[in-house]
Every structure is written in C-alpha cells, then in structure tokens.
Amino acid sequence: MAESIWISLVSNLVRRISRHYVAACAGTIAAIGMVFAGAFAAAASPLYCVLVPHFKDEYWLSVGFGLEQEAERQGVDLLFFEAGGYEARAAQVGQLDACVAQGADAILIGAVTSDHPDLMTAIARVAETVPVFGLVNELHAEALSGRIGVDWQDMGHAIGAHLRQLHPEGSPAKSAVFLTGPAESGWTGPLAAGLRDGLAGSSVSILEVFEADTGIRPQLALAELALERHPDVDYLIGSAPAIEAAIGLLAARRDADRPTLLATYVSHTVIRSLMNGSVLAASFDDPILQAQMAIRQVAAVRAAPDQRLAPEVVLLTREDDDLGAVRISPADYFPAVQ
Incomplete structure (x- = not known):
C-alpha cells in the first residue's frame, strides 16, 4: 500500500524524467545532450547556445520552456546542451567549445560551478569570440557580457x-x-x-x-x-x-x-x-520569466557585466488563493532528446 501511495503522489512528469535519465546512463550525456528541433536549420536567425546543469528536475524544464517561448517570439534558434549533473564540470567546459564550433552568436550558461578555475578559464577563452551570459546560477566570471538570475x-x-x-x-x-x-x-x-x-x-x-x-x-x-x-x-x-x-x-x-x-x-x-x-x-523566483529576460537581454546586447537582471523573489504559502496562476512549464512539457 505504501508504494502505491508514493506512486500516486509523484507527477507523471517526474516519472518521465526518471525514465529518461535511467536510459541516458547507458548512452552519453557528456556530448550534445539535448537539441531542440530546428536548432540546426540553416537559417539566418541568430543562434543562441544554452548550457544547463541537467533536466533532472522541473526547475530547469521551466527555464527551458521560457527560453523556447521567448526565442520563438524573438526569431532566435536555440541549441541546448546539458552537462548531466553538478559534478560534470569537464562536460560543460567541452560544451562551451562545442557552441563555438557550431557558430553560436551567444552563449547562455547555467553553470555547474560558480568559480572553479577550469570553467572560469574556458569562459574567458570562449568570450573572446562569443558573448557569454550567466543564466540563473551564480557565476563569478569576469568575462560575462551579462547575468540573468535572482540572488x-x-x-x-x-x-x-x-x-x-x-x-x-x-x-x-x-x-x-x-x-x-x-x-x-x-x-x-x-x-x-x-x-x-x-x-x-x-x-x-x-x-x-x-x-x-x-x-x-x-x-x-x-x-x-x-x-x-x-x-x-x-x-x-x-x-x-x-x-x-x-x-x-x-x-x-x-x-x-x-x-x-x-x-x-x-x-x-x-x-x-x-x-x-x-x-x-x-x-x-519565476524561472520562466528569468528565461524570457535572458533571451531579451542577449537580443538587446546592452547589459553591463555587473548588471543582474531578475524578477522579484516571492514566498508562496498554502493560504494563497491564486496558486493556480503560478507559471511553470506545462505538465506534459519535455524537450526532445537526440
């Protein structure tokens, strides 16, 4: 009976995430972990490369959904990479170079670490040719062209x-x-x-x-x-x-x-x-809005490196009567994995 209670309380999306990562263990996550359909289309649209730690919980799915929504509005193509977890520093460093090789016009990075020298060095090197923007996670890299995320x-x-x-x-x-x-x-x-x-x-x-x-x-x-x-x-x-x-x-x-x-x-x-x-x-912290702000910031190319763009943090409680209006990714949203 306890197991049936547990299963009933876990969302369908959580179960899909779990199945995805069990399967992924047999393959490779360190290379291109995720590519949205059409990202490789030979179009004149700007190409933004997005690096995230993983899609193992719904927070980053909401970020991905917001990025996808705003990119469509702005006429931008997105290329997504996931490192596979917060211990996958080497994978994320390699993905920065992959973004350059793919001809990205900008890179948005949800960093797996805030200050490790390997990642800082890679960002500084890549930023010489492609602007790099911090996405959501704290990142102490001087070479950033902007930052999007709450404190x-x-x-x-x-x-x-x-x-x-x-x-x-x-x-x-x-x-x-x-x-x-x-x-x-x-x-x-x-x-x-x-x-x-x-x-x-x-x-x-x-x-x-x-x-x-x-x-x-x-x-x-x-x-x-x-x-x-x-x-x-x-x-x-x-x-x-x-x-x-x-x-x-x-x-x-x-x-x-x-x-x-x-x-x-x-x-x-x-x-x-x-x-x-x-x-x-x-x-x-409204991850969808943060993602939308990120695309707008890159498109505008006007933020100073020490400027942080972010929505206001609010506390939701069970007494709130408008919880149904809280925006996160749709329950059936999960990006296609190549």
Whole structure:
C-alpha cells in the first residue's frame, strides 16, 4: 500500500524524467545532450547556445520552456546542451567549445560551478569570440557580457523569515533539517546563508544539512537519510525533488508527528501540495520569466557585466488563493532528446 501511495503522489512528469535519465546512463550525456528541433536549420536567425546543469528536475524544464517561448517570439534558434549533473564540470567546459564550433552568436550558461578555475578559464577563452551570459546560477566570471538570475540568498531568506514569524525568539524551540544541492553548485551557498539569516532571531535551529545533486534519486536518498536520523524533526526544508520524495515517504508513516515541509523552489508537485496543504510554503523566483529576460537581454546586447537582471523573489504559502496562476512549464512539457 505504501508504494502505491508514493506512486500516486509523484507527477507523471517526474516519472518521465526518471525514465529518461535511467536510459541516458547507458548512452552519453557528456556530448550534445539535448537539441531542440530546428536548432540546426540553416537559417539566418541568430543562434543562441544554452548550457544547463541537467533536466533532472522541473526547475530547469521551466527555464527551458521560457527560453523556447521567448526565442520563438524573438526569431532566435536555440541549441541546448546539458552537462548531466553538478559534478560534470569537464562536460560543460567541452560544451562551451562545442557552441563555438557550431557558430553560436551567444552563449547562455547555467553553470555547474560558480568559480572553479577550469570553467572560469574556458569562459574567458570562449568570450573572446562569443558573448557569454550567466543564466540563473551564480557565476563569478569576469568575462560575462551579462547575468540573468535572482540572488539565491533571497530564496533562502524568504523561507527563514517565514519560520521566524511563526516561531520568534523566546517561543518553544523548533528543529529543522535542510536538504539541498551539492556544495560545488553556485546557488547552494547563498541559499543556505539566506536561510540562516532569515532564521536569525527565531526559535528554529537547523540540526543537519544534507547535500546531493538535485536529481530525483539523490534527493530521495537524502530525504530517507534525514528522516531516519531525525524522525522527530519539526520542519524539513528542501529542494523541490527532496520535498516530492518526503511527501511520498511521509505518506507511508502512520504516526501523527510528521515534519512540516517547506520548498526552496517550486515544481508541479510542490504547487499541488501547497494547494492541498501538504507543503507549508515555497520560494518562487519565476524561472520562466528569468528565461524570457535572458533571451531579451542577449537580443538587446546592452547589459553591463555587473548588471543582474531578475524578477522579484516571492514566498508562496498554502493560504494563497491564486496558486493556480503560478507559471511553470506545462505538465506534459519535455524537450526532445537526440
């Protein structure tokens, strides 16, 4: 019965992602991982090369959907590469050179690391001939022609400040565990710093931080480990895949003392769970809008390297009555893989 509950709570899209990556393990992800139809068409349209860490969770699917939408409006062709995960630094370095070889007019990079010398050197080399723009993830490369993405410290702060409101200093002590991405990624450090800053002055303490790639399976393993080590924890704060995993795991628990869930970004499952009360709150940075802003920024070619374009971070809660209007990629959206 527990397994059937788990399957019913995982979106069809999540299952498709899982099947895709199981199959991909037998092939190659390090080369061109994803190409949208028509990207190789011999047209006069500008060609933008897009590098992402992976499409293992719905966040990057929303980014891809927004890029595709805006590129069509702007008359731009897109060529997508995925590294395969946040440990695939060498793959992303090679993909930068592949973009140049394909004649890209600009490169948008969702970096797998914010400051590793290998990636910084590659960006500096490529930027001599093709403008490079940072996409979503923090990237400390001086050669960038622009940046698009929220400050992930704000994403963490929104969650922490919400808990501080609920549990101000002097109220009964509460505990939390934090499930997040790998340390080498550019967003996890700011996210954690923002969360702790938001919790300052509250009665909530973080018992342990768990880190892994943001694919479904690694985050499921984190959720299992966190709940095993801290069965009586009050709050579980985590990435969207971690929250999806926790929902399924907790559905099989019969005890009434389950941790309350908060997500550091959204997915279809997180939004549905906000609506039904399974998730208390989630940070939202509108990845579709960020993607659209990215295409516009490159098309305009007018942003200074130190300028960050980004929408406002907002906190979604289960009390919100307009959760159905939150924009993420359609539930049936998944790009074709070549």
